[in-house]
Amino acid sequence: MASSKTDTPTWDKINSWTEELEYLKSIIAKTELIETTKWGGCVYVLDHRNVVGIGGFKNYFTIWFFNGVFLKDEKKVLVNAQEGVTKLLRQWRFTSKDNVDEALVLDYIQEAIENEKQGKIIKTPKVEVTIEMPEIFQKELDVDPNLAEAFLKFSTYKQKEFLEYIVETKREETKRSRIEKIKPMILESIGLNDKYR
Template sequence: MATKVWDKQNDQWTEEIDFLQSIVAKTELIETTKWGGIVYTYNGKNVLGIGGFKSYVGLWFFNGVFLKDEAKVLVNAQEGVTKALRQWRFDSKDTIDEKLVLHYIAEAIQIEKDGKSYKPEKKEVIVSSFFQNFLKENSSISEAFNLFSPYKQKEFIEYIDIAKQEKTKLDRLEKIKPIILEGKGLNDKYR
Protein backbone atom coordinates (compact mmCIF):
# COMPACT_ATOMS: atom_id res chain seq x y z
CA MET A 1 0.00 0.00 0.00
CA ALA A 2 2.93 2.38 0.58
CA THR A 3 3.26 4.85 -2.25
CA LYS A 4 6.78 5.00 -3.64
CA VAL A 5 7.79 8.55 -2.80
CA TRP A 6 10.81 10.70 -2.10
CA ASP A 7 13.72 8.32 -2.02
CA LYS A 8 15.08 5.14 -0.52
CA GLN A 9 14.45 6.54 2.99
CA ASN A 10 10.89 5.26 2.66
CA ASP A 11 12.05 1.69 1.90
CA GLN A 12 13.06 1.15 5.53
CA TRP A 13 9.62 2.41 6.69
CA THR A 14 7.30 0.51 4.32
CA GLU A 15 5.45 -1.29 7.14
CA GLU A 16 5.00 1.90 9.16
CA ILE A 17 3.89 3.96 6.15
CA ASP A 18 1.40 1.23 5.18
CA PHE A 19 0.02 1.23 8.72
CA LEU A 20 -0.30 5.03 8.84
CA GLN A 21 -2.00 5.03 5.42
CA SER A 22 -4.47 2.39 6.64
CA ILE A 23 -5.29 4.60 9.63
CA VAL A 24 -5.81 7.71 7.50
CA ALA A 25 -7.95 5.67 5.07
CA LYS A 26 -10.55 5.44 7.88
CA THR A 27 -11.09 9.21 7.63
CA GLU A 28 -12.64 11.47 5.01
CA LEU A 29 -9.26 12.70 3.77
CA ILE A 30 -8.21 12.21 0.14
CA GLU A 31 -4.73 10.80 -0.60
CA THR A 32 -2.64 12.58 -3.19
CA THR A 33 1.02 13.03 -4.03
CA LYS A 34 2.61 16.46 -3.68
CA TRP A 35 6.27 17.38 -3.73
CA GLY A 36 7.00 13.68 -4.23
CA GLY A 37 5.35 12.73 -0.92
CA ILE A 38 2.09 11.35 0.43
CA VAL A 39 -0.26 14.20 1.30
CA TYR A 40 -3.87 14.04 2.49
CA THR A 41 -6.34 16.79 1.70
CA TYR A 42 -9.80 17.94 2.71
CA ASN A 43 -11.66 20.03 0.13
CA GLY A 44 -8.38 20.51 -1.74
CA LYS A 45 -6.55 21.86 1.31
CA ASN A 46 -3.47 20.08 2.68
CA VAL A 47 -4.18 18.55 6.09
CA LEU A 48 -1.39 16.03 6.70
CA GLY A 49 1.48 14.17 5.13
CA ILE A 50 3.42 10.96 5.69
CA GLY A 51 7.04 10.20 4.90
CA GLY A 52 10.11 8.27 5.93
CA PHE A 53 13.32 9.90 7.03
CA LYS A 54 16.70 8.58 8.15
CA SER A 55 15.82 7.86 11.79
CA TYR A 56 12.02 8.08 11.88
CA VAL A 57 8.80 7.95 9.92
CA GLY A 58 6.80 11.14 10.22
CA LEU A 59 3.22 12.23 10.18
CA TRP A 60 2.96 15.99 9.82
CA PHE A 61 0.04 18.35 10.14
CA PHE A 62 0.11 21.40 7.90
CA ASN A 63 -1.88 23.47 10.43
CA GLY A 64 -0.52 21.60 13.44
CA VAL A 65 0.03 24.85 15.32
CA PHE A 66 -3.73 24.82 16.05
CA LEU A 67 -3.80 21.25 17.43
CA LYS A 68 -4.22 20.97 21.20
CA ASP A 69 -1.48 18.28 21.37
CA GLU A 70 -2.77 16.88 24.65
CA ALA A 71 -0.39 13.89 24.40
CA LYS A 72 2.59 16.21 23.77
CA VAL A 73 3.74 14.25 20.72
CA LEU A 74 4.15 17.04 18.17
CA VAL A 75 7.40 18.81 17.38
CA ASN A 76 8.30 21.88 15.38
CA ALA A 77 10.94 20.60 12.96
CA GLN A 78 12.74 23.93 12.65
CA GLU A 79 12.05 26.20 15.60
CA GLY A 80 11.93 29.81 14.50
CA VAL A 81 11.58 28.84 10.82
CA THR A 82 8.56 26.54 10.63
CA LYS A 83 5.48 28.43 11.74
CA ALA A 84 2.37 26.23 11.36
CA LEU A 85 3.56 22.70 10.48
CA ARG A 86 4.00 20.17 13.28
CA GLN A 87 5.49 16.65 13.06
CA TRP A 88 4.74 13.47 14.91
CA ARG A 89 7.69 11.10 14.72
CA PHE A 90 7.65 7.32 15.10
CA ASP A 91 10.65 4.99 15.26
CA SER A 92 8.70 1.74 14.75
CA LYS A 93 5.22 0.43 13.99
CA ASP A 94 4.86 -0.53 17.66
CA THR A 95 4.99 3.15 18.70
CA ILE A 96 2.01 4.10 16.49
CA ASP A 97 -1.15 4.33 18.62
CA GLU A 98 -3.98 4.07 16.08
CA LYS A 99 -6.65 5.48 18.37
CA LEU A 100 -4.51 8.51 19.29
CA VAL A 101 -3.51 9.11 15.66
CA LEU A 102 -7.20 9.06 14.64
CA HIS A 103 -7.97 11.56 17.41
CA TYR A 104 -5.32 13.98 16.12
CA ILE A 105 -6.45 13.52 12.52
CA ALA A 106 -10.08 14.21 13.48
CA GLU A 107 -9.00 17.41 15.20
CA ALA A 108 -6.92 18.42 12.14
CA ILE A 109 -9.92 17.84 9.88
CA GLN A 110 -12.11 19.95 12.17
CA ILE A 111 -9.53 22.73 12.07
CA GLU A 112 -9.76 22.66 8.28
CA LYS A 113 -13.57 22.62 8.38
CA ASP A 114 -13.47 25.64 10.70
CA GLY A 115 -11.32 27.44 8.16
CA LYS A 116 -8.39 28.02 10.49
CA SER A 117 -5.10 28.55 8.74
CA TYR A 118 -1.85 30.23 9.60
CA LYS A 119 -1.30 33.48 7.75
CA PRO A 120 2.37 34.43 7.61
CA GLU A 121 3.26 37.95 8.58
CA LYS A 122 3.84 40.14 5.60
CA LYS A 123 7.13 41.92 5.65
CA GLU A 124 6.88 45.60 4.92
CA VAL A 125 8.60 46.68 1.73
CA ILE A 126 11.12 49.40 2.50
CA VAL A 127 11.55 51.81 -0.38
CA SER A 128 14.89 53.61 -0.52
CA SER A 129 14.92 57.39 -0.78
CA PHE A 130 16.62 57.01 -4.20
CA PHE A 131 13.70 54.97 -5.56
CA GLN A 132 11.09 57.18 -3.80
CA ASN A 133 12.56 60.27 -5.50
CA PHE A 134 12.44 58.48 -8.85
CA LEU A 135 8.74 57.70 -8.34
CA LYS A 136 7.95 61.28 -7.23
CA GLU A 137 9.56 62.68 -10.39
CA ASN A 138 7.66 60.25 -12.67
CA SER A 139 3.95 60.25 -11.81
CA SER A 140 2.89 57.89 -14.64
CA ILE A 141 5.52 55.36 -13.57
CA SER A 142 4.53 55.81 -9.93
CA GLU A 143 0.88 55.08 -10.75
CA ALA A 144 1.82 51.99 -12.77
CA PHE A 145 4.21 50.83 -10.03
CA ASN A 146 1.48 51.09 -7.37
CA LEU A 147 -0.70 48.68 -9.38
CA PHE A 148 1.83 45.87 -8.83
CA SER A 149 1.53 43.39 -5.99
CA PRO A 150 3.88 44.02 -3.05
CA TYR A 151 5.94 41.02 -4.22
CA LYS A 152 6.54 42.51 -7.66
CA GLN A 153 7.19 45.96 -6.19
CA LYS A 154 9.82 44.40 -3.98
CA GLU A 155 11.53 42.83 -7.01
CA PHE A 156 11.91 46.25 -8.65
CA ILE A 157 13.05 47.94 -5.43
CA GLU A 158 15.69 45.30 -4.73
CA TYR A 159 16.88 45.37 -8.36
CA ILE A 160 17.64 49.07 -7.98
CA ASP A 161 18.84 49.12 -4.39
CA ILE A 162 21.38 46.30 -4.66
CA ALA A 163 23.36 48.31 -7.18
CA LYS A 164 26.30 49.99 -5.45
CA GLN A 165 27.08 52.79 -7.87
CA GLU A 166 24.62 55.55 -8.70
CA LYS A 167 25.42 55.16 -12.41
CA THR A 168 24.32 51.52 -12.24
CA LYS A 169 21.14 52.52 -10.40
CA LEU A 170 20.34 55.11 -13.07
CA ASP A 171 21.00 52.59 -15.86
CA ARG A 172 18.69 50.12 -14.18
CA LEU A 173 15.99 52.76 -13.72
CA GLU A 174 16.08 53.46 -17.45
CA LYS A 175 15.79 49.74 -18.13
CA ILE A 176 12.75 49.22 -15.88
CA LYS A 177 10.75 52.30 -16.94
CA PRO A 178 9.17 50.63 -19.99
CA ILE A 179 8.65 47.36 -18.09
CA ILE A 180 6.71 49.14 -15.34
CA LEU A 181 4.65 51.15 -17.85
CA GLU A 182 3.74 47.92 -19.68
CA GLY A 183 2.48 46.48 -16.39
CA LYS A 184 4.96 43.61 -16.48
CA GLY A 185 6.88 42.38 -13.47
CA LEU A 186 10.65 42.49 -13.49
CA ASN A 187 10.97 38.71 -13.66
CA ASP A 188 7.74 37.86 -15.54
CA LYS A 189 9.69 36.60 -18.56
CA TYR A 190 11.09 33.81 -16.35
CA ARG A 191 7.71 32.69 -15.01
Protein backbone atom coordinates in the same frame (compact mmCIF):
# COMPACT_ATOMS: atom_id res chain seq x y z
CA MET B 1 17.80 1.32 9.03
CA ALA B 2 20.49 2.01 6.46
CA SER B 3 19.68 4.59 3.86
CA SER B 4 21.24 4.58 0.44
CA LYS B 5 23.07 7.66 -0.79
CA THR B 6 20.94 9.09 -3.59
CA ASP B 7 19.91 12.46 -4.91
CA THR B 8 16.73 12.42 -2.83
CA PRO B 9 16.27 15.29 -0.38
CA THR B 10 17.19 14.56 3.25
CA TRP B 11 13.53 14.68 4.31
CA ASP B 12 12.53 12.13 1.68
CA LYS B 13 14.08 8.86 2.78
CA ILE B 14 10.89 7.13 1.69
CA ASN B 15 12.75 4.04 0.46
CA SER B 16 13.87 3.32 4.03
CA TRP B 17 10.30 3.43 5.36
CA THR B 18 8.11 2.16 2.50
CA GLU B 19 6.08 -0.32 4.54
CA GLU B 20 5.65 2.09 7.47
CA LEU B 21 4.49 4.95 5.25
CA GLU B 22 2.05 2.66 3.46
CA TYR B 23 0.63 1.83 6.89
CA LEU B 24 0.17 5.54 7.68
CA LYS B 25 -1.50 5.98 4.27
CA SER B 26 -3.94 3.16 5.07
CA ILE B 27 -4.89 4.93 8.31
CA ILE B 28 -5.35 8.32 6.64
CA ALA B 29 -7.44 6.65 3.89
CA LYS B 30 -10.12 6.06 6.57
CA THR B 31 -10.70 9.84 6.75
CA GLU B 32 -12.20 12.32 4.31
CA LEU B 33 -8.80 13.76 3.40
CA ILE B 34 -7.65 13.67 -0.23
CA GLU B 35 -4.11 12.51 -1.06
CA THR B 36 -1.99 14.85 -3.19
CA THR B 37 1.70 15.34 -3.91
CA LYS B 38 3.32 18.63 -2.92
CA TRP B 39 7.00 19.54 -2.62
CA GLY B 40 7.78 15.97 -3.72
CA GLY B 41 5.96 14.47 -0.74
CA CYS B 42 2.60 13.03 0.23
CA VAL B 43 0.18 15.68 1.54
CA TYR B 44 -3.48 15.26 2.50
CA VAL B 45 -5.91 18.10 1.93
CA LEU B 46 -9.44 19.17 2.82
CA ASP B 47 -11.01 21.62 0.37
CA HIS B 48 -7.53 22.27 -1.10
CA ARG B 49 -6.10 23.20 2.32
CA ASN B 50 -3.15 21.22 3.68
CA VAL B 51 -4.07 19.21 6.79
CA VAL B 52 -1.45 16.46 7.20
CA GLY B 53 1.59 15.11 5.41
CA ILE B 54 3.77 12.04 5.79
CA GLY B 55 7.40 11.36 5.04
CA GLY B 56 10.47 9.40 5.89
CA PHE B 57 13.65 10.86 7.31
CA LYS B 58 16.97 9.22 8.09
CA ASN B 59 16.13 8.12 11.64
CA TYR B 60 12.33 8.21 11.71
CA PHE B 61 9.15 8.43 9.68
CA THR B 62 6.51 10.98 10.53
CA ILE B 63 3.07 12.37 10.12
CA TRP B 64 2.95 16.13 10.36
CA PHE B 65 0.02 18.39 11.02
CA PHE B 66 0.17 21.69 9.14
CA ASN B 67 -1.84 23.43 11.87
CA GLY B 68 -0.66 21.14 14.65
CA VAL B 69 -0.27 24.01 17.10
CA PHE B 70 -4.06 23.90 17.56
CA LEU B 71 -4.16 20.21 18.53
CA LYS B 72 -4.75 19.47 22.23
CA ASP B 73 -1.95 16.84 22.16
CA GLU B 74 -3.06 15.25 25.43
CA LYS B 75 -0.60 12.37 24.90
CA LYS B 76 2.29 14.83 24.33
CA VAL B 77 3.43 13.08 21.14
CA LEU B 78 3.91 16.14 18.91
CA VAL B 79 7.17 18.01 18.41
CA ASN B 80 8.08 21.28 16.75
CA ALA B 81 10.67 20.32 14.13
CA GLN B 82 12.27 23.79 14.16
CA GLU B 83 11.74 25.47 17.51
CA GLY B 84 11.57 29.23 17.12
CA VAL B 85 11.09 28.95 13.34
CA THR B 86 7.97 26.84 12.81
CA LYS B 87 4.86 28.44 14.28
CA LEU B 88 2.07 26.08 13.19
CA LEU B 89 3.44 22.74 11.98
CA ARG B 90 3.89 19.84 14.41
CA GLN B 91 5.34 16.36 13.78
CA TRP B 92 4.58 12.98 15.30
CA ARG B 93 7.69 10.85 14.83
CA PHE B 94 7.90 7.06 14.76
CA THR B 95 10.85 4.67 14.57
CA SER B 96 8.83 1.48 14.07
CA LYS B 97 5.45 0.46 12.69
CA ASP B 98 4.78 -1.05 16.13
CA ASN B 99 4.89 2.49 17.62
CA VAL B 100 1.88 3.56 15.53
CA ASP B 101 -1.36 3.45 17.53
CA GLU B 102 -3.95 3.53 14.72
CA ALA B 103 -6.86 4.68 16.91
CA LEU B 104 -4.82 7.47 18.46
CA VAL B 105 -3.45 8.63 15.08
CA LEU B 106 -7.03 8.73 13.75
CA ASP B 107 -8.13 10.80 16.77
CA TYR B 108 -5.40 13.36 16.08
CA ILE B 109 -6.24 13.49 12.36
CA GLN B 110 -9.96 13.91 13.08
CA GLU B 111 -9.19 16.76 15.47
CA ALA B 112 -7.00 18.38 12.78
CA ILE B 113 -9.86 18.03 10.27
CA GLU B 114 -12.32 19.65 12.70
CA ASN B 115 -9.89 22.49 13.37
CA GLU B 116 -9.56 23.03 9.62
CA LYS B 117 -13.35 23.11 9.20
CA GLN B 118 -13.59 25.68 12.00
CA GLY B 119 -10.98 27.80 10.20
CA LYS B 120 -8.53 27.97 13.10
CA ILE B 121 -5.58 30.09 11.99
CA ILE B 122 -3.00 32.33 13.59
CA LYS B 123 -3.13 35.84 12.20
CA THR B 124 0.32 37.30 11.88
CA PRO B 125 0.52 41.08 11.88
CA LYS B 126 1.53 42.54 8.53
CA VAL B 127 4.78 44.43 8.60
CA GLU B 128 5.02 47.27 6.12
CA VAL B 129 8.40 47.33 4.47
CA THR B 130 9.32 50.38 2.46
CA ILE B 131 12.00 50.30 -0.17
CA GLU B 132 13.58 53.47 -1.39
CA MET B 133 13.48 54.02 -5.13
CA PRO B 134 16.99 53.32 -6.47
CA GLU B 135 18.33 56.38 -8.25
CA ILE B 136 19.45 54.29 -11.23
CA PHE B 137 15.88 53.07 -11.79
CA GLN B 138 14.31 56.49 -11.13
CA LYS B 139 16.42 57.87 -14.02
CA GLU B 140 14.95 55.18 -16.30
CA LEU B 141 11.41 56.15 -15.25
CA ASP B 142 12.20 59.86 -15.77
CA VAL B 143 13.32 59.37 -19.38
CA ASP B 144 10.59 56.87 -20.33
CA PRO B 145 7.05 58.04 -19.44
CA ASN B 146 5.56 54.77 -20.78
CA LEU B 147 7.73 52.77 -18.41
CA ALA B 148 6.83 55.07 -15.50
CA GLU B 149 3.12 54.80 -16.24
CA ALA B 150 3.30 50.99 -16.57
CA PHE B 151 5.29 50.70 -13.31
CA LEU B 152 2.74 52.80 -11.39
CA LYS B 153 -0.09 50.49 -12.54
CA PHE B 154 1.40 47.63 -10.47
CA SER B 155 0.28 47.07 -6.90
CA THR B 156 2.63 48.35 -4.20
CA TYR B 157 3.56 44.75 -3.44
CA LYS B 158 4.64 44.06 -7.04
CA GLN B 159 6.49 47.37 -7.26
CA LYS B 160 8.45 46.34 -4.16
CA GLU B 161 9.37 43.03 -5.80
CA PHE B 162 10.89 44.87 -8.76
CA LEU B 163 12.74 47.34 -6.52
CA GLU B 164 14.09 44.57 -4.26
CA TYR B 165 15.31 42.73 -7.35
CA ILE B 166 17.32 45.80 -8.34
CA VAL B 167 18.71 46.81 -4.92
CA GLU B 168 19.62 43.33 -3.67
CA THR B 169 22.70 43.32 -5.89
CA LYS B 170 25.73 45.48 -5.12
CA ARG B 171 27.39 45.94 -8.51
CA GLU B 172 26.20 48.81 -10.69
CA GLU B 173 26.45 46.81 -13.91
CA THR B 174 24.34 44.00 -12.42
CA LYS B 175 21.72 46.57 -11.40
CA ARG B 176 21.72 47.89 -14.99
CA SER B 177 21.35 44.40 -16.50
CA ARG B 178 18.49 43.63 -14.10
CA ILE B 179 16.73 46.85 -15.06
CA GLU B 180 17.08 45.95 -18.75
CA LYS B 181 15.62 42.52 -17.97
CA ILE B 182 12.56 43.86 -16.12
CA LYS B 183 11.73 46.79 -18.44
CA PRO B 184 9.92 44.61 -21.03
CA MET B 185 8.08 42.80 -18.21
CA ILE B 186 6.87 46.09 -16.75
CA LEU B 187 5.75 47.36 -20.15
CA GLU B 188 3.81 44.12 -20.71
CA SER B 189 2.26 44.29 -17.19
CA ILE B 190 4.00 41.09 -16.09
CA GLY B 191 5.00 41.02 -12.43
CA LEU B 192 8.47 39.82 -11.50
CA ASN B 193 7.23 36.58 -9.93
CA ASP B 194 3.97 36.09 -11.87
CA LYS B 195 5.17 32.89 -13.53
CA TYR B 196 5.58 31.28 -10.06
CA ARG B 197 2.06 32.18 -8.90
